[in-house]
Amino acid sequence: MANGGLEPWAMQTECLGAGEANTTFDLHVRFLHLLVCTVKQSERTARQPQQIQDQDSTLHTGEWSIASRFAAEPREEGMEREVSALNLSLNELLEHTHTLDFAFPGTRIVDEPDDASSHTLVREQQPLKGTVTIAARRIDTEIFKLTVRIENSTPETAAIANLHDVMLHSFISSHTILQVHQGMFASSMDPPEAMHALTQECTNIRTWPILVGSEGDSDFMLSSPIILYDYPQIAPESPGSLFDSTEIDEILTLRIMTLTDEEKDEMRHGDMRVREILERTENLTPEAFMKLHGTLRSGEPG
16 A cells, blocks of 8 residues: 555565576466445435334334345455566566556446336446566576565555555455476475575565465465465365365354345345355255364474
8 A cells, every 4th residue: 555554555575496597487466456336225215214113123214124224335345456477587587677567447337227116236446556576686506586576556545544445445365476487486484405594584575475286386386465384275174265274164154154134135146256155155064064163284394
């Protein structure tokens, strides 16, 4: 975030590898661009009685219960964004830094109702602007250090004093994916003996680089905003993509099961992935649910 006062505005990945004159890299930076969805009442709905109180002290607005009113509050969705730089030469990066500027415009999309009794859905995004810089430094004959820095340079954010508003101008869950051709990356967790001391000198800011792919692969590096271990996998007990390696799958599944019908209906009409999570949870068998409980694994490298 350009103002740096409420949220961090930069993150940096540094990792070691081995390469030669023909070594190249592909880089992908991915993050979520928040999109705010607001339900606007139709003229007919707005004219309905404001409050009715029944014997159970549950407030209603016309035909809408309090739960429905909360469901109509603005909600946030994440739109995937990606910035890529392909076929970057190691030799060229050793000579000069590669800079990649990018920008995503603000948008406002209005879904008009089919009839007067429906509601208008308005989706809005704030503009984003940023820079990715990629540099390399030769450490030894074949060993190099690669540095990737992501900066949010969205203008006019210094005046924002509200954390919620700042998030609308942020790169949410930013992560970097690196692929090396004709070379290899060294694990930051369990580096080769010759690179162990050098790995300790790498400066990673708000991110954590790990090897990904099949066990033993060394051509893909994921720099994640959360701490993971090399070669992360979805636990075999997990029925789908919630979270992994802890009992949080069970907690989230229980939470979804306790949602009201109105809350579930909102999920069905929202983001596609959210709808998939709901449908998967509703179809979960008791046997599959019990598998989520009580499994412990060590994340220590073997």
